[in-house]
Amino acid sequence: MNKTNPIGIFDSGVGGTSIFKEVHRLLPLEHIIYLADSKNAPYGERSAAEIMELSHKNTSKLVKAGCKLIIVACNTATTNAITYLRKTFDVPIIGIEPAIKPAALNSKNKVIGILATKGTLSSELFTKTSDLFTKNIEVIEVVGKGLVEAIEAGKENDPVTLKLLEKLLQPMLAKEIDYLVLGCSHYPYLIPQLKKLLPKKVNIIDSGRGVARQTKIVLKSLDLLNEEPQFKKPQFYTNKDIKVLAHLIEAGKNNFNVSYLDF
Numbered sequence: 001m002n003k004t005n006p007i008g009i010f011d012s013g014v015g016g017t018s019i020f021k022e023v024h025r026l027l028p029l030e031h032i033i034y035l036a037d038s039k040n041a042p043y044g045e046r047s048a049a050e051i052m053e054l055s056h057k058n059t060s061k062l063v064k065a066g067c068k069l070i071i072v073a074c075n076t077a078t079t080n081a082i083t084y085l086r087k088t089f090d091v092p093i094i095g096i097e098p099a100i101k102p103a104a105l106n107s108k109n110k111v112i113g114i115l116a117t118k119g120t121l122s123s124e125l126f127t128k129t130s131d132l133f134t135k136n137i138e139v140i141e142v143v144g145k146g147l148v149e150a151i152e153a154g155k156e157n158d159p160v161t162l163k164l165l166e167k168l169l170q171p172m173l174a175k176e177i178d179y180l181v182l183g184c185s186h187y188p189y190l191i192p193q194l195k196k197l198l199p200k201k202v203n204i205i206d207s208g209r210g211v212a213r214q215t216k217i218v219l220k221s222l223d224l225l226n227e228e229p230q231f232k233k234p235q236f237y238t239n240k241d242i243k244v245l246a247h248l249i250e251a252g253k254n255n256f257n258v259s260y261l262d263f
């Protein structure tokens, strides 16, 4: 494998672009190929077998494109399929999981909230991690049903989305959480709306920076970190609508390539 080969990132749709941004910020010399499987979103309502099959399809595409490392920028795909992917593909694979550990360690109230998909919250991997770090912590888990669809449709500011968000936060507000963990890579696109609905003392955390840091560590350890000037623009492929994706990454302003691909 060559240092100049690309990093491959996939998500069930546009949400993983929140992870892409952190990786691109930390590793600007790396060429990145991003797959948005928006046609099959949301993954969070699918069975573990379906999530594995879709994750296999995406990883396979990126491996065939010569990617030197794959980032599963989807909590649902990571918690349901990463063990299988690592067994199946001979390429380093980095996943994303809800940042429960820092929230549990820093919570003063000892009450934290986790907003994630049904697929993530019901996975074995999530339950294991959560049990490990939340011994003396009350965890309020809420399935963000409908939020991925809203972001995929570019409706973050729609009154229906805001009402839904308000309803989903109710159980967490009632228990006075002081940390809200965003356990889905789509949700960082709702941070401005969440800030308006939550008291100031509530810290909102996601896993984007951690994934970027981990990517750098792994590439360095394998001597695969690119140090040459990079002239290739990040390439995004979607199998649905390019508009929302292009808007979220400000494609025009950033000079990123966004194309339609049937995958």
Ligand SMILES: N[C@H](CCC(=O)O)C(=O)O
Pocket: 011, 012, 013, 015, 016, 041, 042, 043, 044, 045, 073, 074, 075, 076, 077, 117, 120, 148, 183, 184, 185, 186
């Ligand atoms: N971005 C995915 C969304 C899952 C879905 O499509 O439901 C995640 O992090 O979980």
